[in-house]
Amino acid sequence: MESPIAANYKARAGAVNLENKILLLQWMENCNIHLVQVNGQRKYGGPPAGWIGKIPPLGTEIYIGNIPQEIYEDKLIPLFQSVGKLYEFRLMMTFSGLNRGFAYARYTTVQDAELAISRLHGYEIQPGRRIGVHRSIEKCHLELDGLPFYLDKVILTTVLGAVTPDLEKVSLFASPNMDMRNLAVLKYNSHQAATMAKRVLCEGTLSLFGCAIKVEWLKNVMKKKLYCKNLQKPHFSISQMFTNGDPAPSGVHCLYLICEQLNLGQPVYKIKFLSLGSHGWLRFSYQVTIPGYSDQFTGYAWLIGDKLIPTDKYEQAKEIVALKILAKLGYIDD
Known part of the structure; x- marks a missing residue:
């Protein structure tokens, strides 16, 4: 007998991959799984129910690629839970309700993440279709170039902290690319937070304080300059x-x-x-x-x-x- 949730979904859902969408909803109902969709991704956990403690450390997140678009969490989460406890699972989604072919899974320990890579990389999830499982490149830093010279670090932290959660640190330097403009390096507490911040800043704040701001992942050349302390102090000039x-x-x-x-x-x-x-x-x-x-x-x-x-x-x-x-x-x- 069809569940009330599945029947309701079937009545209002589009025809794209409808059968698998209904199976997903039945699985969610049967297993008491809660998924939240926001900003182009659907998330389980982060933290999971009953979790006590801090976010798992760097090295616990894996990247899953080459996922068939018609496959959902009812197949993916049990597969990745089979090798260890999941703290979080994030499936990237399209507007039509298909997945975008990749996902991120965070385990509670580095050992479980490494085990998932060794056991599930190349796993045949459909006949002739093997997924790729790799260590996630957990970038946590963004660079904002082209900031007006009259912004100080406290104001910038206040403004950015209000629109991008989990901002840990703002460092301000003179822009090496633009005269009388500054460059900020933003550190977030996770790759996910930095990814969401990049999306918000790129989509919602193309112009910040009247200036066009360039938002990118922190580049390797900039990392080296930071490490070697080769960046100049930020520009501050009342006369300008x-x-x-x-x-x-x-x-x-x-x-x-x-x-x-x-x-x-x-x-x-x-x-x-x-x-x-x-x-x-x-x-x-x-x-x-x-x-x-x-x-x-x-x-x-x-x-x-x-x-x-x-x-x-x-x-x-x-x-x-x-x-x-x-x-x-x-x-x-x-």
């Missing part, structure tokens, strides 16, 4: 923001323009004057919040203020604080 020949603006105005460029919201200054020292020096505390920036800026500073009216004291204190923030962010020398 002003091209009309006017005199350089104040620190307060520079910070205002940078926040405007990055859509961060404008700085909110809280300044409290504390005590008057010798020779007219006036001590004050400050607290500055920029709405779209993750850190708050606090501290103490001095100005010569014994002969200033309150309004001038406040404006001078703001200027000193703005210059301190610009220096902390790397836009000017401290």
Whole structure:
């Protein structure tokens, strides 16, 4: 007797490989298997039900190629579970509901991954059709080239972390390919996270902060430069923001323009004057919040203020604080 799930699917599914799709759904129902489809792939586990502990280490993922397009997880997962416990299985899918001919399986141990490669590489999954099973090249690093010079690492981490989960580290350097542009190296906690991030950035963020950004896997030549520390410090130049020949603006105005460029919201200054020292020096505390920036800026500073009216004291204190923030962010020398 046909299950309710299979009957419902049959009523609304297209004709492409319908029989095997229904068998897949029956297997899922019988084995209580849950699959999630997102971003062109269908995933089991990651982690599986009842898993306690960390994600398995590098070396536990394998790549499976030459899969017939009409074969699904009801055939693949039991086959790869036969050699060891699966932490995750990901089958790449087309819009029509066929698989794209390859998948990734992550085991809980490196030993099981190696066993799967030795036992299942060349396995005849259909008459005359043998799958290839290899160690996955688990790339975890992306490079973004062409970033505007006025972006700092904290802002970039905040923005990218919001749209690409599992971002572990951002490193920022001067672009070796473009004048007054920067290059970022992004490290993710897994190959899957890096793959999804690359897809999101390529498909959704072709233009970042008004600049065309090139998103690629970290190339070997760049890896060597990183290892040998041959990359230059990132470009930071306030003067590049002003091209009309006017005199350089104040620190307060520079910070205002940078926040405007990055859509961060404008700085909110809280300044409290504390005590008057010798020779007219006036001590004050400050607290500055920029709405779209993750850190708050606090501290103490001095100005010569014994002969200033309150309004001038406040404006001078703001200027000193703005210059301190610009220096902390790397836009000017401290």
